[in-house]
Every structure is written in structure tokens, then in C-alpha cells.
Amino acid sequence: MRIATWNLNSVKARLPRLLSWLELRQPDVLLVQETKATAESWPAAELQARGYESAHLGNGRWNGVAILSRVGLADVTRGLPAQPAFDDAVEDRAIGATCAGIRLWSLYVPNGRTVGHQHFEYKLRFLDAVRAQCVAERAALGTGAPFGLLGDFNVAPNDDDVWDIVAFDGSTHVSPPERAALAAIQQADPKAPLVDLRPRASIDPDDTRPPYTFWEMRMLGFQKGRGMRIDLALVNDPLAQRVQSAWVDRDARRGEGPSDHAPLVLDLD
DNA sequence: ATGTCGTGCAAAGCACGA
Numbered sequence: 001m002r003i004a005t006w007n008l009n010s011v012k013a014r015l016p017r018l019l020s021w022l023e024l025r026q027p028d029v030l031l032v033q034e035t036k037a038t039a040e041s042w043p044a045a046e047l048q049a050r051g052y053e054s055a056h057l058g059n060g061r062w063n064g065v066a067i068l069s070r071v072g073l074a075d076v077t078r079g080l081p082a083q084p085a086f087d088d089a090v091e092d093r094a095i096g097a098t099c100a101g102i103r104l105w106s107l108y109v110p111n112g113r114t115v116g117h118q119h120f121e122y123k124l125r126f127l128d129a130v131r132a133q134c135v136a137e138r139a140a141l142g143t144g145a146p147f148g149l150l151g152d153f154n155v156a157p158n159d160d161d162v163w164d165i166v167a168f169d170g171s172t173h174v175s176p177p178e179r180a181a182l183a184a185i186q187q188a189d190p191k192a193p194l195v196d197l198r199p200r201a202s203i204d205p206d207d208t209r210p211p212y213t214f215w216e217m218r219m220l221g222f223q224k225g226r227g228m229r230i231d232l233a234l235v236n237d238p239l240a241q242r243v244q245s246a247w248v249d250r251d252a253r254r255g256e257g258p259s260d261h262a263p264l265v266l267d268l269d
Numbered sequence: 270a271t272g273t274c275g276t277g278c279a280a281a282g283c284a285c286g287a
Contacts, residue, residue: 009287010275034287036276061276062286111287154287217273217287260274260287 001071001100001268005031005150005231006252007108007214007261011064012036014259015043021252022050025265028071029099031106033152035064042066055097063092065108065151071100082132084125086110093126096133102239103141105133107151112172120172123154127181134188143192146239152214152261153232155182157196160210161229173230186234194234199246199264211248214261221260222253231264242268 004027008014011032022030035042035058042056053073058064067073077096084090093108107130112123130149137147155178159165168174186194201209212227221227233246245267253262 013275034275113286216271217275218271220272257274 001029002027002265003029003031003099003102003104003148003150003268004249004263004265005033005106005152005233006263007033007152007231007259009034009259009261010036011043011066012041013257015046017252017257017259019046019050021249021263022052022068025249025263027265028069029102029104030068030263031104031150032066032068033064033106033108034062035066036061037064055095057092057095059092063108065092065095065106067095067097067099067104067106069097069099072098074098075103080129080133081136082129084122084129086119086122094130102146102148103137104147105130105149105151107149107153109152109154111154112178115170115172115175115177123172124177124181127155127178127185131181131185131188134185134194138189138192144238146236146242147194148233148235148239149185149194150231150233150264152230153182154230155179155232156228156230157182157232161212163210163212163226163228173228192236194236195240197233197235197240197243197246197266199233199248201248202250203247205245212250212262213248213264215253217260222258231261233264233266244269 052068055076056066110123112120213231215222249263
């Protein structure tokens with residue numbers, strides 16, 4: 001079984017790439033972020049024709065999250081119950097579902113812009129709502145149920161998860177409050193911590209490069225190797241026990257018209 | 270430091286977000 005997460009940066013602009021990637025990599029479940037789609041423009045029929053059920057949450061030009069599955073899609077939850085609003089709007093940044101008995105969330109954490117900005121405070125509130133959801137789901141699902149939070153967290157957990165930590169001094173994505181909020185999610189239930197699955201940099205088992213998942217479009221970020229590991233899979237022990245390998249499909253960042261993110265792929269037993 | 274994208278509005282050029 002294969003589960004992946006991918007910030008598409010517009011499903012409309014990326015539909016040919018999405019469909020060819022599904023054909024090439026054959027994921028059983030794909031969690032998507034930044035669909036930038038509405039209920040009307042979400043390509044449910046094209047996905048259904050290829051064997052994928054889908055659940056989408058999106059209402060406009062920004063954000064948008066979805067879950068695609070060919071192994072069942074049950075108990076869909078649109079939005080986090082405790083999700084904070086920004087400017088009186090609850091944005092389309094979280095969708096949960098149960099696929100083949102695995103409880104999964106597709107998350108698009110706010111960017112934060114700059115440390116101290118009102119979007120930064122919003123980002124921390126959003127991360128705290130994710131933490132609260134971990135507590136609630138653990139109570140509902142019990143200890144043995146496989147559970148994972150996947151998506152674009154817009155946080156690099158460690159200094160070596162960015163291409164040059166010195167260049168990030170004082171900037172968002174690496175700040176102590178963001179990393180503390182991420183750690184609080186992982187430790188929401190100390191008896192059932194979530195592990196940050198560190199992937200390989202590519203499908204090549206011998207690839208020892210840093211496993212970045214995002215490279216800026218601006219300034220030729222990919223070509224210059226200026227990447228960040230900000231797309232994460234935080235999973236509980238019952239799910240971690242089943243993961244045989246995790247890898248970044250960096251080939252999907254190549255060629256004409258890529259997203260700025262590469263898929264993160266989990267291969268289960 | 271900000272060179273690229275994608276989107277939608279209102280109109281092919283801009284503002285915004287990343």
C-alpha cells in the first residue's frame with residue numbers, strides 16, 4: 001500500500017501532471033494541498049475514471065485540500081473542529097478521512113509570512129488546533145488505530161531541513177515558536193507520540209542528499225539546490241510500524257510546469 | 270535581493286500569495 005502527500009499549487013494548472021503521476025506511481029491514497037479549486041472546478045470525474053474516490057474542501061483562489069483514495073474513503077471531516085478563523089473566515093486548510101482503516105489528515109498550514117506578523121500568530125493558532133485534534137482523535141479511535149497527519153506544514157523541523165540555516169536566521173519556517181508548536185503536536189499525547197518520518201531524497205535507495213520537498217520558484221531555487229523539508233508525515237506507532245520506506249519524488253519537481261513542491265511517498269507493508 | 274508562478278478581477282495589466 002502506498003500513501004502520498006503533495007502540495008499541487010493549483011489542481012487546474014497541474015491536472016495533466018497529477019494524472020500522469022497517479023498512473024506512474026500508483027498511490028492508493030493521495031493527500032493534496034493548495035488545490036486552488038472550488039467544489040465545481042474540482043476534477044472529481046477525471047479522478048473517478050482512474051479509480052479514485054475523492055473528497056475536496058475548497059472555495060476559491062487560495063488554499064484548498066483534498067484526499068484521493070482507491071482503497072475506501074470514509075468518515076470525511078472538513079476542517080478542524082477547533083480551527084481558528086482569519087479575518088472572520090475559516091480557511092480551507094484541513095480535511096480528514098479514513099482510508100483502509102487508516103485515519104489521515106491532509107493539512108495546509110498557513111505560511112506565516114514573517115515572524116511576528118498577524119499571519120504568524122494565525123499559523124501558531126492553527127498548529128494548536130491540529131494538536132487539539134490529535135487529542136480528540138486519540139480519544140475517539142483508541143490506541144491501536146493507525147493515524148497520520150500529512151501535508152504542507154510550512155515548518156522545517158531541524159536546522160538541516162533547510163539549504164542554509166544561516167540564510168534563515170530570524171525568518172519564518174525555522175523559528176523556535178513554530179518548532180515548539182510542531183513538537184507539541186507530536187507530543188499531544190505523550191503516551192502515543194507522533195514520529196516525523198524522515199524520507200530519502202528520492203526513489204533511489206542510495207540517495208544521500210537532504211530530503212527536501214520544496215524549492216522556491218523564484219531565483220531558480222531547485223536548480224541551485226535551495227530546498228526545504230516542510231512537507232511532513234507525522235504518524236503514530238501503529239502506522240509507523242507498517243512503513244517500509246519513505247521517499248521524496250523529486251523527479252516530479254523537474255521539467256516544464258512543475259509545482260514548487262515534490263510529493264512525499266510512504267510505502268507500507 | 271526577490272529574477273517565478275498561479276489566480277481572479279475586470280480587462281491583456283495588475284494585486285496578491287507563496
